[in-house]
Amino acid sequence: MKHSTIIDIAKKLRISPSTVSRALNDHPDIKKETKELVRKVAQELHYTPNPIAISLQSNRTTTIGVIVPEIKHDFFASAISGIEEVAYQSGYTIILCQSNESVDREVVNTNVLMQHRVAGIIASISQNTLKWNHFQDVIKRKIPLVFFDRVIEDAAVSSVVIDDYRSAFDAVSYLIGKGYKKIAHFSGPSKLGICIKRRDGYIDAMKQHHYPIPDNFICYGGLHEQDGYSAMDALIQQKTLPDAIFAINDPVAIGAFQRIREAGYRIPKDIAIMGFSNNKITNLMEPPLTTVDQPSFEMGRSAARILVQTIEEGLTEPCHLVLNTKLIIRGST
Template structure:
């Protein structure tokens, strides 16, 4: 009965060399000549040899695979962070496995389990909105596997973390709206247990207070911050006759929805209402008017996250080098929030 999977023994048989020589050649061992490496790679391609990473990991203790968990990969922020991680990982001959939690706790738990079963050398993650219990991440640490969190983090774990200064980004944005004449600013936010939304709301409130303006709880609206949420909330605010002259959202997607509804209801942006988002998604520069937003330095965040991971991987004790890195975001001012025509 013919076996389905080609092995290093098949390559060795064809070239009349030992399996250990094939293994060393495939792993680019300097003891093996370039000529032998070329022959091995040629035969491996011919017989469609695929390395068994799990078996290799069991033998060597290293799979050279990193699990990366994001809420969703179709957002510019997360895809750019992944790019930053992958660039450094690839330069060190590591590959990444990208998994999406879709902001679902159960899916996140299952993903962590699957990555552990795949014998990854470590995990990099941004926590789902619905995650409260972090026992699945504690399991990673208990196994002695490096874990780094970025963007959405938790203080319940002693791990390396890479974030931006969300408070600073929100404060700068709201202060800018106030300097351009806004006095009643609506704030779109989400689950306050998630660090980024807590910090952005804190920045919003501090900017109001420092400018002598009241924090009105009626202007703070919670949702999932999707485009349809922005549309729904904006229409409800307009229908409720709530007095407002500005909108600051913790997400570019919901501010895009708000802009659509404002225009549909005859509001002029920025003449009557000034708006700003958070994330610097590509579409924000193409809207009419272009939307003011906060750039989260996603590619640098990815690279620094990867650097933190490899520091842990190469350390004697993961906990001994656990650290928190805070990056400074940048306010990108566009026409949606200024008095300039």
């Protein structure tokens, strides 16, 4: 279906497009009768303003771009809800893009958002983003940018994160306090910032209690269920079983959980397991999964608030917000 334009309204009324535009924008030079007639015809033709055309004229949009690694992950779905809530309350709409954990697609997403002249961008980087020229382009164009969860550490822009190191350190310390000594860590990509910090928290907690970490007890991989399943399978095949596992996130923990059960081991009597994120499904497992609650909804809301404030008040100093996490103790430990 063809969208009606200002030209269509002008043709029907036999007036100039510029007169139609000024009438729709309530220009004082246009008579009241003309304004009413233009609005009546616009309604009959189901005319809606073109936001891109408006942005070209005003050099400002009310659209916020959002880039996340994936929408299917509970964490990001919840964060998006938080972003959308604040955007709606502030009079903004969002364009949502997902990188599917691909830096190449992330670059395309970023370029598309710049082409759409968005008012600002909220982003969480992909698991293989190492170079960030595309985000440097955003900064050079003075488009407000806020990172959340997964951030570019060297970028002088605002961010909303948790203390990944401390959260991991406290989680592993809890396992040690429960009597577990042979604790394995199923990590994610070795160069992703959140994975590095959670791994370091795990290592330091083990070192503090003088517990050895065998080489095969830190398993690098991806961030999905299959990665946890494969890591657990490798330990089973090597016949070097830990008595507990600290997983980088809940999907990895769920994959490991499945392989443990398939192998006939009992959770937590034979092997305890802990996740990270507090996805909704973790409370429905049997036994329910102990995890670290990451405030994803509030993270999204906070990132959106900072972005809107930056857009509307012209803030130039980056704002760095660190949100608290909470250990959710359940039956898997």
